[in-house]
Amino acid sequence: MYNSSTAFSSSNTAYKNRLFIYEVTGLSQNSVDTKVPIRSSGTVLITVPYSRMNQEMRRINSLGGKVISIKPAGGDVPAPDSQAVTQSAPEQKQASNNKKSMTQATPKKTKTEVPVNIYRPKDPYIGKCTEIYDLVDEGGIGTCRHMTFDLSGGDLHYVEGQSIGIVPPGEDDKGKPNKLRLYSIASTRHGDDLEDKTVSLCVRKLEYKHPETGEHVEGTCSSFLCNLKPGDDVAITGPVGKEMLLPEDEDANVIMIATGTGIAPFRAYLWRMFLEGDKNPDYNFKGQAWLFFGIPTTPNILYKEQLEKMAADHPDQFRLDYAISREQQNPEGGRMYIQHRIAEHADKLWELMQNPKTHTYICGLKGMEGGIDEALSAAAAKHDANWEEFRKTMKKEHRWHVETY
Ligand SMILES: Cc1cc2nc3c(=O)[nH]c(=O)nc-3n(C[C@H](O)[C@H](O)[C@H](O)COP(=O)(O)OP(=O)(O)OC[C@H]3O[C@@H](n4cnc5c(N)ncnc54)[C@H](O)[C@@H]3O)c2cc1C
Numbered sequence: 001m002y003n004s005s006t007a008f009s010s011s012n013t014a015y016k017n018r019l020f021i022y023e024v025t026g027l028s029q030n031s032v033d034t035k036v037p038i039r040s041s042g043t044v045l046i047t048v049p050y051s052r053m054n055q056e057m058r059r060i061n062s063l064g065g066k067v068i069s070i071k072p073a074g075g076d077v078p079a080p081d082s083q084a085v086t087q088s089a090p091e092q093k094q095a096s097n098n099k100k101s102m103t104q105a106t107p108k109k110t111k112t113e114v115p116v117n118i119y120r121p122k123d124p125y126i127g128k129c130t131e132i133y134d135l136v137d138e139g140g141i142g143t144c145r146h147m148t149f150d151l152s153g154g155d156l157h158y159v160e161g162q163s164i165g166i167v168p169p170g171e172d173d174k175g176k177p178n179k180l181r182l183y184s185i186a187s188t189r190h191g192d193d194l195e196d197k198t199v200s201l202c203v204r205k206l207e208y209k210h211p212e213t214g215e216h217v218e219g220t221c222s223s224f225l226c227n228l229k230p231g232d233d234v235a236i237t238g239p240v241g242k243e244m245l246l247p248e249d250e251d252a253n254v255i256m257i258a259t260g261t262g263i264a265p266f267r268a269y270l271w272r273m274f275l276e277g278d279k280n281p282d283y284n285f286k287g288q289a290w291l292f293f294g295i296p297t298t299p300n301i302l303y304k305e306q307l308e309k310m311a312a313d314h315p316d317q318f319r320l321d322y323a324i325s326r327e328q329q330n331p332e333g334g335r336m337y338i339q340h341r342i343a344e345h346a347d348k349l350w351e352l353m354q355n356p357k358t359h360t361y362i363c364g365l366k367g368m369e370g371g372i373d374e375a376l377s378a379a380a381a382k383h384d385a386n387w388e389e390f391r392k393t394m395k396k397e398h399r400w401h402v403e404t405y
Pocket of ligand 1: 183184209211221223261264404405
């Protein structure tokens, strides 16, 4: 396992100065400070500075209480080591009115406009393939290629985290023109050559044995793309998608969980964070980035060299953990899938997710969310919190992002 990091010590993050609201059940009126009103629902709201979260959790447990949700309160702690603050009723009202400010993970600066559907399927942009190369090394499984298309003849532009549509030539088995397929953009808005005139993709060629006939089948669009040669034309639509946008906030922490080609949007994020320098005068990433990457074998690690170099160059900001299923074992002796790696770091991830500036992104194989939920449920349970509820809160705060296919 590649593991770069000295990063992610909670003490070096800005959120140690934040307040959180614990909603607690099971406390009787005489077991808590008399100023804390028991609400009609039977719960109590207790405001806790980040620095005392664990102690307060233990105190509540020792009083027989149970924390059912934790939410960021929006305000800063008045003094770094102040005691847990209990709320009076008006303060509680203010905290609930503060919902907007709880979503502080989102940017404050001038927002970049997110372009959508500049080109539609009826009138796609025709771009030329300028470069295409293999991403799977010798001995790896399947075919996956990085490819770049020239956009200089039109006005297609995009931001990190969006997708484009590709309309493959030819007809489907009903004689109708082939429909578009979506692909996550793997380059930053500036393109791989930083000239703002290209878009790149990371495409796996779909190949499988037909379950009835046993015949070898190749996917229509992925085969078309993987077989391209420089100079070939490609019909492009879009861009589309707002689910996977990278926060403009330079202080955001970004947890990325990828399987296979799910790495595509994260390549774009990481290039923007660490490789583009002066090209982004108003984006100077100061948060922490943590990538979990699940692949079957070492030769299948897409963009391996660049990822590892980035992690080596930015050990305080970028952490990289692989789950190499056919080479590594999970603690039960089975294959190491992404959910096992998440489980290994679940406590740390849980802690990082308490920071309202932390965004979590999942991209890749459909179905990968289940194992991730399971791993994080266990971490939440250790804090007597409910993972489902907490994940819903993050989703509402626009800091839980999933794109699987
Ligand atoms: C938002 C989004 C982003 C995406 N990003 C990427 C990306 O970055 N890179 C990437 O490579 N792909 C990506 N995809 C997937 C991509 O859109 C296509 O679905 C994929 O390339 C397959 O298309 P195809 O035309 O080659 O296959 P098709 O010819 O359309 O064949 C697919 C069909 O084959 C059948 N099939 C597939 N596997 C099997 C099997 N094992 N057994 C039996 N039948 C099977 C299913 O019916 C399936 O619908 C993304 C999808 C979405 C929705």
